[in-house]
Structures are given as structure tokens and as C-alpha cells.
Amino acid sequence: MRSSGVLMPLSSLPSPYGIGTIGQAAREFVDFLKRAGQSYWQILPICPTSYGDSPYQSFSTFAGNPYFIDLDELSCSGLLEPEEYAGLDWGSRPDRVDYGIIYQKRYGVLQKAAERASRVSDPAFDAFCKQNAWWLDDYALFMTIKAEYNGLPWMEWDEPLRRRDPEAIAKKQTACAREIAFWKTIQFFFYRQWYELRQYANDRGISIIGDIPIYIALDSVDTWAHPELFQLDENQRPRDVSGCPPDGFSDDGQLWGNPLFDWDYMKRDGYAWWIQRIDFLCKVYNVLRIDHFRGFDSYYAIPYGSTNAAGGIWHKGPGMELFRAVEQSIGRQHIIAEDLGFLTDSVRQMLKESGFPGMKVLEFAFDSRDQSNHDYLPHNYTPHCVAYTGTHDNDTIQGWMTSAAPEDIARAREYLHLDDPENDHWNMMKALWSTVAELTIVQAQDLLGLGSESRMNTPSTTENNWQWRAVPGSFDDALADKIRHNMVLYERL
Numbered sequence: 001m002r003s004s005g006v007l008m009p010l011s012s013l014p015s016p017y018g019i020g021t022i023g024q025a026a027r028e029f030v031d032f033l034k035r036a037g038q039s040y041w042q043i044l045p046i047c048p049t050s051y052g053d054s055p056y057q058s059f060s061t062f063a064g065n066p067y068f069i070d071l072d073e074l075s076c077s078g079l080l081e082p083e084e085y086a087g088l089d090w091g092s093r094p095d096r097v098d099y100g101i102i103y104q105k106r107y108g109v110l111q112k113a114a115e116r117a118s119r120v121s122d123p124a125f126d127a128f129c130k131q132n133a134w135w136l137d138d139y140a141l142f143m144t145i146k147a148e149y150n151g152l153p154w155m156e157w158d159e160p161l162r163r164r165d166p167e168a169i170a171k172k173q174t175a176c177a178r179e180i181a182f183w184k185t186i187q188f189f190f191y192r193q194w195y196e197l198r199q200y201a202n203d204r205g206i207s208i209i210g211d212i213p214i215y216i217a218l219d220s221v222d223t224w225a226h227p228e229l230f231q232l233d234e235n236q237r238p239r240d241v242s243g244c245p246p247d248g249f250s251d252d253g254q255l256w257g258n259p260l261f262d263w264d265y266m267k268r269d270g271y272a273w274w275i276q277r278i279d280f281l282c283k284v285y286n287v288l289r290i291d292h293f294r295g296f297d298s299y300y301a302i303p304y305g306s307t308n309a310a311g312g313i314w315h316k317g318p319g320m321e322l323f324r325a326v327e328q329s330i331g332r333q334h335i336i337a338e339d340l341g342f343l344t345d346s347v348r349q350m351l352k353e354s355g356f357p358g359m360k361v362l363e364f365a366f367d368s369r370d371q372s373n374h375d376y377l378p379h380n381y382t383p384h385c386v387a388y389t390g391t392h393d394n395d396t397i398q399g400w401m402t403s404a405a406p407e408d409i410a411r412a413r414e415y416l417h418l419d420d421p422e423n424d425h426w427n428m429m430k431a432l433w434s435t436v437a438e439l440t441i442v443q444a445q446d447l448l449g450l451g452s453e454s455r456m457n458t459p460s461t462t463e464n465n466w467q468w469r470a471v472p473g474s475f476d477d478a479l480a481d482k483i484r485h486n487m488v489l490y491e492r493l
Helices: 024-035 071-076 099-118 123-131 133-148 166-175 177-203 221-225 263-268 272-284 320-330 345-354 362-366 397-403 406-416 421-433 477-489
Strands: 003-007 040-042 207-212 240-244 254-259 287-290 298-303 313-316 335-337 358-361 385-388 439-443
Touching: 024 040, 024 177, 024 477, 040 439, 099 177, 123 133, 123 177, 133 166, 133 177, 133 221, 166 177, 177 207, 207 272, 263 272, 272 287, 272 320, 320 345, 335 345, 335 358, 358 362, 362 406, 362 421, 397 421, 406 421, 421 439, 421 477
Parallel strands: 003 040, 003 439, 040 207, 207 287, 287 335, 358 385, 385 439
Antiparallel strands: 240 254, 240 298, 298 313
């Protein structure tokens, strides 16, 4: 069935408290999507962000981001007083997230709510802790120790804690029981609010597409608690790290810096960690988008300590063996494969065997730096794909139409019959909606006609990313009705 959705990060929702949350503004966005005739809301990873503020570099692959906890809902539950948070300075710009301010002030407010919650026995909290102990216990301890070390990476902790000496861990669990309880409590807050939001969306016919980064941050509880899963040396340092080789987009390639998985070890234990990870996130979201799908076929390994990605080499990944193990264990799941980038025949075969829909990005179709971009031209689409105007790593449509190479813009204008610059965003979205793709996704910024200043992320850069927010009132009924008219026109309702 033909359908459509919108890519809108939770952090980008309007909010008076510095960053989007899973409260009333999120429910209002769901109502907007329903009125606009949409079926899907795609978001970015909801895990806690670390240095650089990227949701793809997180302290935990299972935890929820405390920043997304809605403070008004905590107030309605009697856990906060409005004056404890409403009067604070959460940043001067309603269209940007100031992560420095959020980091400095959010946890103090959440501490007050957690302390009040601890005064009353809550069977729901006890059940949450018991059900999630397999990841929650390590996460709460990890964040507690990290706070004691003023945020230092775990690789720089004292050796007994760094190597998880049982006696040192037991002492820390006893001495820091209150702090550990705090980190567990805010995860309880997060997931209680999250599942309420997801139910609200599902009840209105909106399915949530979530994202799973392929790699794990080096400074994460996952790497600290399970070093055997990664290619680390005897000093617990990575042998090689992740990235992409040089190409037409970057002479130095992309140096991501994540530790690489020890696929031989994972194979021996039946890919248990991956099964657990995908199973968990398929229950968090309705549909799961697997980032960097090609990395399961073969992965690029860059020597640890390199200053760029030019010196890496390719290694064979687990391929379909991993996904067969997942399906055998937890059954067939709703999964989208992010198969962008340089694709080999073996990657195409893995995608075909998986049965997952791949991705098409309309902006890529006209990029003269990519010699394989014919796959992204709409006349080459097949129904079994998810088509985008652009992703969170691409410019907005209006931004792209001013920043791309002149010959690329000229080709796009001719191919798509774009003759009204002020409405390039609408005309390009209409071109996408008219394709045979079963599902199309457009960025929220494109619905608003915003330019490059609202771009979510520019790969290989470390500043001014992940900050865009919609201002209150952006997603009104008039816009919803205009979108719905197009859904009727292109039979995506």
C-alpha cells in the first residue's frame, strides 16, 4: 500500500525548555501527521547523546535520552513544581538546541523529580528495573562512575573499575546506591513517557520508524561492560576503528572512530548480543531502520590513532548469517535497510536475500560526484523501497538548490521540471510522492521550505549539527491540509 511519512527528530520539536520532548508537543505533531494523511513518523536514535551531541555516538544503545523526558508531565505527576524548571534559561534561540545549557541544567531538575519519586514505593518502577536489569544495571553504574570521574571516558578510569574488577564493582554498587537509583529512575521516566507517546501515535494510525546505528561509541557502557564483543587490544584500546574510505565527496574519507565488532566472537555465541539489541529496539519502535547496512557485508577498518580514513582496509562482515540468526530467534521484523553509499554486488545480493526495503534519496540522483547515482533517478525506482528527498545527513531541498554544483542543479531542474524556485521544495516533494515507491519520507524542514541554516547534520564536521528546532506554530492546519491534498492526488492516503 502506498503511504508517506515525515522525518522529524524528537529534539527538533518545539519546546519552551530548550529541546523537544516526548510530551504534549510530540502528541500535537502526531495529530498534525494524522490530519496531513501521513502514516509514518521517522525519528533519529533516542539514546543518550555524548560528546559532539550526535545520537549516533551514545553512552548506551539501550537507554533513552534523559533530555527528552517531558518536564510538564513530571509536574502533572506531582514530581516537579513548575517554578523549578519553567523560569530557567534554556537558551535564547527557539530554533536551536543549546546542548551546553541542557547538560548543565537538565539533570538538576530531573534529580528533584527522582528524589520525590523515591519517597513512594512504586511497583511499576520495581517491575521496570527487574525487566530491564540486563542492561539497566550496567548503565546506571556506568553513568554513576562517569559522574564521579567528571565525565572522563571509561578508558581513563582507575584500572580496577576500568577492568570491572568484581570487588571494586561491588564496593561501588554499595557506596553509590543512591546515585545508581537516580539513573534507573530517569530511565523509568523516559520509557514510561515513550510508550505512552508510541501508543498515542499508533492509536491514530501513525507508526514510528526508529534508527539503530550500526556502531557503538568507544566511551559507552556497551563497550565497557562487554569488551569481548569488540576488537580491542590487551590495554582495551581499539586495534582499528570505523569509517568510510575517500571518495568523490571527501579526499580524506570519514573517520567515525567507533570500535569494530569482533565478528568471530559474535558468530561463536550465535550473535546473541545483536539478537538482543534488535529485539529490544523492534519493541521500542514500530519499524527499525538499520544504519550503514552495507557494513554487515564488509566493513572498513582504519588503524587506531589515524588522523583520517585514507589508510583503512576492507574486511568481510557477517552478511546474511547474522540476519538469518535474528529472524530464527525473534521472527520476521519490520526493518528498513540504509543501503546508501558505494554498493558492491555482494551488498545488493544481501539486500535481496534479506527482503528488507532499501533506500532511495532524490538529491543523490543529480550529484555529479557519484557515478552510480542513476539508481536514485525516479524512473529506476521499484515499489519495494523507501524513497527520501534527503536524509538527516543531507541539506534541505531549498538549501541543496543553492549549494549544489550548478550543473547538478540544472540537471535536477530539467529532469523534475522545476521552474518555480520559491516552490522547489514542494515540486521536488511532489516528484517523490508521484514515484512507485511504496513508502516516501520527507524531512520536516522541507515541508516548511527552510534552507541550509536548518540542516540537521553535515557529515565529517563537528560543529553546528543536531541543533535545528521548529518554532511553535510551524505545523498548522493549513500546512496539514495542503499535504493531505497531495496525499489524495498521489494516492498515498
